[in-house]
Amino acid sequence: MADNWHMQIRVQMAHTDCTGVVYHANYLNFMEMARSELFSRLCQEHGLTVPQFYQMYGFFVVHGVNITYKQPLRLAEKATVVSRVVKRSRVQTVWHQAVYRGDSANKQLCTDAQVKLAFVNKAMRPAKMPDWLWSTNTEVST
């Protein structure tokens, strides 16, 4: 998956804290939402719903996050989460994900992170994800 995957979000009241900006932990939610949205589309292309996938194969757990905060986001601002897989095996994926203020034409970096995910089965033991999951370039319609 050489391509970047873009997802738009808008900052909601519930994302902010009393310093007036997005609470730092909520950027992890934005990033997870972007990965999930992409994952959901990949499942759909293979004729599966997300719960069906979980039943058949397993799911991803976060093993580590290294996140840096550059600029704060504020209420009602639009942001873009740009995600790409930078490393992968059948049991693990490493993502680079960044959150930008604005859209792709006019953007400012707010936060970026490296996120490591492991694939596990229902018993939370390491498992192998299906070949089709990350073996081809991800060409999903945005």
Next chain:
Amino acid sequence: MADNWHMQIRVQMAHTDCTGVVYHANYLNFMEMARSELFSRLCQEHGLTVPQFYQMYGFFVVHGVNITYKQPLRLAEKATVVSRVVKRSRVQTVWHQAVYRGDSANKQLCTDAQVKLAFVNKAMRPAKMPDWLWSTNTEVST
């Protein structure tokens, strides 16, 4: 505003709890997100950003919520928040908001609520919202 305002959401991991369904408090977030999205569009139609509106006039605070839970939502399900103002004055609005599984063609009621909001200034004192805010039928493009 006789019309219903529809907003699509998708259930994320962060919305769920260990019983496997959306955590009950998070439906309040969905409803707030729907009101904010509509509010943001109304501001835009009057040439204001949301922060500009807050600076000029004030903001809404929730005075009460009466919410009933009918059916649980699960991870990755798509839902629709249907919102309408059922009562309004210059200082208060009362909303009916419902969350449905699925889209408008094929939907099942999951949760519905009556939400009372008061308008306050920056000092959190009761204030009057501008005439244009709710005085006309809301015709916003979805």
Next chain:
Amino acid sequence: MADNWHMQIRVQMAHTDCTGVVYHANYLNFMEMARSELFSRLCQEHGLTVPQFYQMYGFFVVHGVNITYKQPLRLAEKATVVSRVVKRSRVQTVWHQAVYRGDSANKQLCTDAQVKLAFVNKAMRPAKMPDWLWSTNTEVST
């Protein structure tokens, strides 16, 4: 359970939003935390952990919340959640829960709510809770 159950909390950054006060949905979390803490102690008195209880009997789901907001709570303030069961059967309990600024000696009402809970089994079907759960006055040490 005629008695009131008191639980102390302190407002954290993550509870607040950019209006400077606790985000309205988070009071539902405070109330759920108070019910859970009490429930955990009742289980312990009967020689069970909470997960063991869930395995053996089932769990509670929220059927409805009618909450009113009176005064906002702010960062770092201490608050007390006062909870009592006002109605109960083997399949349902109704709680009155209030959040006060300060402690029991000097308190101001911030929020109060009626919360309806139903007891369900793992398949999320209505179930009966064990006799001992609510049949005696709750005398737990705080």
Next chain:
Amino acid sequence: MADNWHMQIRVQMAHTDCTGVVYHANYLNFMEMARSELFSRLCQEHGLTVPQFYQMYGFFVVHGVNITYKQPLRLAEKATVVSRVVKRSRVQTVWHQAVYRGDSANKQLCTDAQVKLAFVNKAMRPAKMPDWLWSTNTEVST
């Protein structure tokens, strides 16, 4: 501050997700809660409330988090957040924080992180924190 600061927490329903364990972003909340609780006690020792401190000096913003997840925490489990400052200047502090299942006598590492904080004034510009804040060993009663 050579000493470790211990804070007990209990996993609530709202902390978990539908995989049955604590949602990964919520560990950042646990860590922030531990830092805030300590900060609140330090303010108190200097005769200030937290809001008074914010008014007089400024506040901390998170610049970076490098977190690793080892073992999941589950509903109703008790955990301990162990925090210490590993590096400090007048404008920045670096913390090591770890979350353990159980108490100090019998504990298992679940998550650990390095957290970088910067001190800013109300305009979110870099600022200097007061001398007393971190210049002495932190001896606070738990």
